[in-house]
Amino acid sequence: MTDERRVPEDESLEDNIGQQFDRLPATPDDRTVSGRASRKEIVDWWVEQYDVNPKIFDPFTFWEKGAGKIWIFGDDTSSPIEVEGLGMTVMRTRQRHWKPTMSAVQRFAQHANKNVIELSGEEAVRFAQGENIQYEAWDGDWGYLIVAHELAGSLAPIGVGLYLYGELRSTVPKGRRESLDTLE
């Protein structure tokens, strides 16, 4: 996963206003705010990085609040809108490597076909409490991977891991780390 795509800043466009939610432009051609990802770029990124069916995003709208934090909303509303939350955070943009959120991975990545790393019961426990895991066997992309384990009949995405140099780093936020039982 060596994708270094960024939406470049463009001085001819407006500045981002961080205190409000703005709906993402449909395509790069519709961009009016400098550095803002478009809906197409977001959906394409999920397809390219994780091979999810793009249709899973059809019912949703995408919004930016703050610098690069993207939210996914199950309905639509007028833009801009000044509220405290609009749907769920889905990813972080405006940085070299875009990063999906744990919430988005748990909700949308169960059908991902690419860059999914499956952990054993013991590894899953360590990952969930925030530990990094030595994992030499991975021969896929480096970068932000979907970390999953087998639970109740199928793979269940746990969260996001950063894979670099044979190590899977847990990016589970402190507030969501938990000490759990090992599943056989």
Place this chain on the structure above:
Amino acid sequence: MAVGVTRNGQTTGPETSCMNPLERYAPLVDDRDAFFAACERPLPSVVRVNPIKAPRSRVCDAFDEEGVGYEPVTWNDSLLRLDERGPGTTWPYYHGWIHGQEEVSAFPATVLDPQPGERVWDACAAPGSKTTQLSALMDDTGIVVGNDNNLGRLSALRHNAERLGVTNLVVTHQDGRSFSLKPFDFDEFDRALVDAPCSCEGTCRKNPTALEGWTLNHVHGVAGVQKGILSRAIQATKPGGTVVYSTCTFAPEENEAVIDHVLENEDCKVVPFETPLETAPGVTEWEDETFDPAVTDTHRVYPHFNDTGGFYCAKLEVTA
């Protein structure tokens, strides 16, 4: 000097003549001994299945794999009563497939019965157990506006909604009494839930300190806030729309008196409803007050009825 009340109803401190606040409701309950005995018992650990992320069958399979014992809750398929531990240290919790929620707290959202695609206001939403339940009942479509006036509690709401994978929630930070729809491109809701801030006496089983610091002044003060928020909810809901009012207190000042107030002052009527829970009808008399007879179609839940916390729930229809 502060006078505490322990969970068995005994007062602590030098003012031993201070009455257990629950004593004032003894005349309202059918079985005084059962009422007080239930108030002393800790609550069972109950979780609500979050169908936004996993169906009930998968949650049960995961509990089986993990060795977590559970039993169904007869009146509500989405609830499971756990045998022992709290839900926070299970894999289904980690995945956001379940949410720890007191059994009776799942009651008002089922009474509101929000439908997919609707616009629903949760006036006092944080920390979000009922809010996220509304989203689940709506298949995570339409809009749930989750409002609260407490910024710290709003962050708990946001955290819970993220964990549960809810995408149809808009979080606002306003005083519910003067809630403005200005941020939105619509001007009325289909339904509203007012799960009001209250004196929380009914949570004494979950929180043994719930009765500490209880004062009649607080009851009267919070009743004013409740009337204000419920009035606003009725005004912000379309004619024919449904508003549900609920509290976790036994105090008629915060329950029937609030409904009586809006029947007198707002365009609404009480809607009778059936519930599989054992309940008692709302009371029409309390101390020197009488209330609109329609409040007998509202529901009181006492802890000994269903082995839950205490609760009150009223269903209203907006008439103009």
